[in-house]
Amino acid sequence: MTTDSSTGAPPTTEVTAFPPTGAHPIVEAPPNSTVTSPPAAAALRPTGVTPPPAQSARSRTTERVIGALALVGTVATVWLGLWVTPPDAVQGDLVRLVYIHPGVAWVALYLAFGLAAVSSVLYLWPRTRALFWDRLAAAAVEVGVVFNVCTLVSGSIWGKPTWGVWWAWDARLTSTAVLLVLFLGYLALRRVPAEPEVRARRSAFVALFAAIDIPIVHFSVDWWNTLHQGATVLNPGLTLKIHGSMAWTLLLGFVALTLVFVWMLLVRYRVGVLEDWLASNELDLALAERQSEGTDPDGASPSSRVGVA
Amino acid sequence: MWRDAALVAGKDLRIEGRSRVALSQVAPFGVVALALFAFALGPDRDVMAKGAPGLFWVAVLFCTVLAVQRSVSVESADGARDGLRLSGIDPSGLFLGKLAGVAAQLVVLEALLAAGVVLLYGARIEVPWLIVVSCLLGTIGLAATGTLYGALSAGLRVRETLLPFLLLPIVAPVLLAGTRIWQAAMAGGTPATGTQWLRLLVVFDVVYVAVGILLFGPIQETA
Amino acid sequence: MRYIIAGYVVVLAVLFFYAVSLVWRRRRLARAVARVAGAGAPLPTPVAPGGGS
Numbered sequence: 001m002t003t004d005s006s007t008g009a010p011p012t013t014e015v016t017a018f019p020p021t022g023a024h025p026i027v028e029a030p031p032n033s034t035v036t037s038p039p040a041a042a043a044l045r046p047t048g049v050t051p052p053p054a055q056s057a058r059s060r061t062t063e064r065v066i067g068a069l070a071l072v073g074t075v076a077t078v079w080l081g082l083w084v085t086p087p088d089a090v091q092g093d094l095v096r097l098v099y100i101h102p103g104v105a106w107v108a109l110y111l112a113f114g115l116a117a118v119s120s121v122l123y124l125w126p127r128t129r130a131l132f133w134d135r136l137a138a139a140a141v142e143v144g145v146v147f148n149v150c151t152l153v154s155g156s157i158w159g160k161p162t163w164g165v166w167w168a169w170d171a172r173l174t175s176t177a178v179l180l181v182l183f184l185g186y187l188a189l190r191r192v193p194a195e196p197e198v199r200a201r202r203s204a205f206v207a208l209f210a211a212i213d214i215p216i217v218h219f220s221v222d223w224w225n226t227l228h229q230g231a232t233v234l235n236p237g238l239t240l241k242i243h244g245s246m247a248w249t250l251l252l253g254f255v256a257l258t259l260v261f262v263w264m265l266l267v268r269y270r271v272g273v274l275e276d277w278l279a280s281n282e283l284d285l286a287l288a289e290r291q292s293e294g295t296d297p298d299g300a301s302p303s304s305r306v307g308v309a
Numbered sequence: 310m311w312r313d314a315a316l317v318a319g320k321d322l323r324i325e326g327r328s329r330v331a332l333s334q335v336a337p338f339g340v341v342a343l344a345l346f347a348f349a350l351g352p353d354r355d356v357m358a359k360g361a362p363g364l365f366w367v368a369v370l371f372c373t374v375l376a377v378q379r380s381v382s383v384e385s386a387d388g389a390r391d392g393l394r395l396s397g398i399d400p401s402g403l404f405l406g407k408l409a410g411v412a413a414q415l416v417v418l419e420a421l422l423a424a425g426v427v428l429l430y431g432a433r434i435e436v437p438w439l440i441v442v443s444c445l446l447g448t449i450g451l452a453a454t455g456t457l458y459g460a461l462s463a464g465l466r467v468r469e470t471l472l473p474f475l476l477l478p479i480v481a482p483v484l485l486a487g488t489r490i491w492q493a494a495m496a497g498g499t500p501a502t503g504t505q506w507l508r509l510l511v512v513f514d515v516v517y518v519a520v521g522i523l524l525f526g527p528i529q530e531t532a
Numbered sequence: 533m534r535y536i537i538a539g540y541v542v543v544l545a546v547l548f549f550y551a552v553s554l555v556w557r558r559r560r561l562a563r564a565v566a567r568v569a570g571a572g573a574p575l576p577t578p579v580a581p582g583g584g585s
Contacts, residue, residue, distance in 0.1 A: 074547075078540060093533045100543050124527070146550045150543045157539040178478050185475045192465050205461055205528055206475065209454075212516060213479045220482040220509055224489065260547060267554045274561035281568060 053273050059266075067263045073256025077103075080249040088246075097158045099249050103257035104150040105176070111261055112144025113179060113214070116186075120207035123200055134200035135276070137207055139268035141186050143261060148180045171222035178217050182210040196276055310402040310522075317398065317406025322413060324383055331414040335375045336421055342368045343425045354431050361432035362491030365422055366484050369451070372418045373411075373480070374473045377455035380411050381463050381472075390463065400526035404456060408521065412452035419444045432495060439494040439503045446510040447487045453517040454479050460528045486510045 081099035088095035119137035122128045155173060156166050167173065186206050190199060325331055346364045350356050357364075384390045393403060423440065426432050434440055458476045462468045486506040493503030 074544070078544070082536070082540065093536055096536045097539045100540060104543060143550075146546060150546050153546075154539045154543050157535050157542065161535045178481060181474075181478045185471075185478070188471060188474065189462070192467060192471075201527070201530070202461055205524070209457065209479060209520070212520065213482075216482050216509075216513060216516070217478075220485045223506075223509070224485050260551075264551060264554060267551075267558055271554060271557050271561060274558065274565055278561065278564055278568065 053277060055270060063263065063266045066259055066266070070256060070259035070263050073252060073259055077249060077253040077256050080245070080252065085245050085249050091162065094158070094161055095246075097154060098246075099253040100257075101151065101154040101158055102250070103253040104147050104154060106254060107257050107261045108144050108147035108151045109176060109179065111258065112140045112147060113183075113211070115265075116140040116144060116207050117211035120204035120211075123204045124208065131196055131200060131276075134196075134204065135269055135272040136265075138190060138203065139265050139272055141183050141207070143264045143268055145180065145183045145187065146264075147257075147261065148176060148183065151176055152180065169221070170225055171218050174221045175214060175218040179210070179214055182206075182213070186210065196280070310399045310405070313399045313402025314405035314409060317393075317403050318409035318413070319406075321380065321383065321407065321410030325410070325414060330379055331376060331418065335372050335379070335414070336418055338375065339368050339372045339418055339422050340425055342371055343422065343429055347429060357430040358432050358495075361426045361430040362488045362495065363484075364430070365426045365491065366447070366487040368422050369415070369419055369447070369487075370477060370480065370484060372422070373415060373451045373455055374476060376411050376414050376418070377452075377459045377476070378469065378472060380407055380456065381459040381468065385464065394529060400529055401522040403529070404460075404521040404525035405518075407456045407459075408449070408452045408518070411455055412448045415448045415452060416444065419448065434494055435496050435498070436494040436500050436503070439490055439500060439507075442507060443487055443490040443494075443503070443510065446507065446514055447483050449514045450483045450510060450517060451480055453514065453521050457517065457521050457525070457528065460525065482509065482513055486513070 077099055081096050085096070085099075087093045116137045119133040119140065123130070123133035123137065152173070155176075159168065160166050186203060189206055190203050192199070194202070343364065346360075346368070347357060350360055350364075384393065423444070427434065455476060458472060458479070462472050462475065465471065486509045489506045490503040490510075492498050493500050493506070
């Protein structure tokens, strides 16, 4: 007795659907086979469990290459930044953080955040809706949080000897901090268990609202500082004369950190795909295993009956 | 859309009128918050008067969170949310209606808190119209963002802790603007600065009300 | 100069540990996926009819 396993059509009268979930067939068997034959046994893989997503060899290679380049670039930046490049005329050795801090800031504030916002919009837009965008946004946000923390910490550490304070409420720093909180809110919301599509929509809206809000926050804080009577306006973007080896190292820093972000994004995306697959399939598999426990313990089977949904 | 908004707002306010949650719980909470601020800042009246604008708005933010939570939880009983969707009410109207309900409650609370601030902190208001306008505009912004995030987090069991965390960073500009405007309206402030910040509030309000009107339908479907 | 070293160390450490955690997570998940998918293969007995739930 054959069944149309692709549509999960109801079984014929001689077989019984064995899991109550009639939506998808739990077991598929090649037509006309007795189920105990070994070749057919492989086909008894519960098909409610869809095959796990495979990562193509090419994407694996790309990831390795990017990772290697990122590592090399970062090491080179550190070496050049800390030893090879000369100290600045004004800031002295303190300028060396310029090879790291603007780089992580660019990644966190523009690359990661921008990607998350764009992906979220693409997910919400009906014509381009696909869980790919949602997972990409989630990966971008999580990696973005890491870079954001790096930005705040490196900025703070740079600020202490340069301006004398660990923190200043200027527009850029404050917006970065607000962005971090908004990102953390996004991640917290994602942790709430829900159907992938529901979770994706919710997260996408939160990302969209964050994208709308950050410019407003930046602008308000900027105004807040400049209009306040007697405020000392700190200039975080201290004009540095960057030339020669410093310029090249700065560029290298940007490139290397961007590559680090891309590599992390790829791996994090893969983690998301695997997590989602596990979440949606563990239940089906547990059901299947539980059902199979209910069969005849000594293995005898009513011959050619096949339980198919 | 407007008729639906009026319907929903009327419903929410009638529920409030009968249960009096905002009046009997949120308002006292606001006053308690003011008292706590006073304890925290010490008995120096100068410090308190200087800090009055900021403290007022922080208290308002706390009350906003409570009011929004209440507005959302009103729908969660008896499947009222599904009922609302099935009833064919225009989602934009639903958004505006809930916004109006929350805003109305907030305005009353703000009046109470403003009186509290004047009395308890010795704040001296020179330009009352600035105060009033800033409160109205700020309320609209708070109610709009609150309703949006309330809808996003409706039905989640972690809503109580998640909503404040999501909402408060978003409304930071309202806090900034509101405080600045109040400072401008107090003795020793420059009213001109206040009017500039009013413009920011207007932009904020326009943006979030527009977003709500446009997107509330799709957002409802995530609940 | 100590500040600079501290800055570099912190940033690099954070990035490094996050990268390690990502790789570890992926490895752990891939193993779990293999277990879940592989365990689906040969059921020892066919399912009994009329087993209901």
